[in-house]
Amino acid sequence: MPGKLVSAGLLLWGLLSSFGAAAADDMLNAKTKANYVFNFTKFVEWPALMNDTLxxxxxxxxxxxxxxxxxxxxxxxxxxxxxxxxxxDPQICQILYIGHDAPELQALIQQVRGNQILTVSDAEGFAGRGGCIGFYSENGQIKLEINPDAVRRAQLKVNALLMEIARIVR
Structure with missing residues (x-):
């Protein structure tokens, strides 16, 4: 009986620690995406920005x-x-980040299309579906894909350095 109790305890510890690791990974991914979004403010130009607030x-x-x-x-x-x-009202945004599980994702893309709004998401294939910048995971790292046609429709300018680190999709 003690052997079964120890095995059950180890199994429970293993499950809890892997759940904790997954939660830590989710937080790290969120922090990475937030840092990217913050840095987009330095590598994207909004030609008709009316004031100093993004x-x-x-x-x-x-x-x-x-x-x-x-x-x-x-x-x-x-x-x-x-x-x-x-x-x-998404029209007030210069950057609109839409989470992958947001039910209004496709509707928001359509609603802001053609406006000077940088659309960003971690939804699979986001940039290929008309968004400006999408996040994807490769070998455990968060990477970027950029749709230059969507960026052009949004009348934005993306710095070449940002374009160099991204996968280009259309």
């Missing part, structure tokens, strides 16, 4: 909101960052 709207990705809020006071090429969690 509005970053996040739909369906609360951990990213939390990490971005911590970064909002850092230098962003002279812009102030305003972080929004959820939105009623």
């Amino acid at each position: 509005h970053v709207c996040i739909v369906g990705a609360e951990p990213i909101v939390n990490f971005l809020s911590e970064l909002a006071s850092r230098d962003t090429k002279g812009h102030l960052l305003q972080i929004w969690s959820g939105i009623d």
Whole structure:
């Protein structure tokens, strides 16, 4: 009987530790994505930006909101960052991050199409479906894919350095 109790205890510990590791990975991924989004403010130009404030709207990705809020006071090429969690009117955004499980993902892409809004998501194939920048995972790392046609439709300019590190999709 003691052998079974020890085995059950080890199994439970293994399950809990792997669950904890998965949660830690999710938080690390959210932090990485938030850092990317923050850095997009330095590598993307909004030609008709009316004031010094960049509005970053996040739909369906609360951990990213939390990490971005911590970064909002850092230098962003002279812009102030305003972080929004959820939105009623996406037209106020310069960056619109839509979480992969947000039910309104496709509707939001269509709603902002042609406006000067950088659309970003971690939804699979996002950039290929008309979004500007998509995140994907490769060998445990978060990577970027950029749709230059979507960026052009949004009337934005993406720095060549950002284009170099991304996979280009159409």
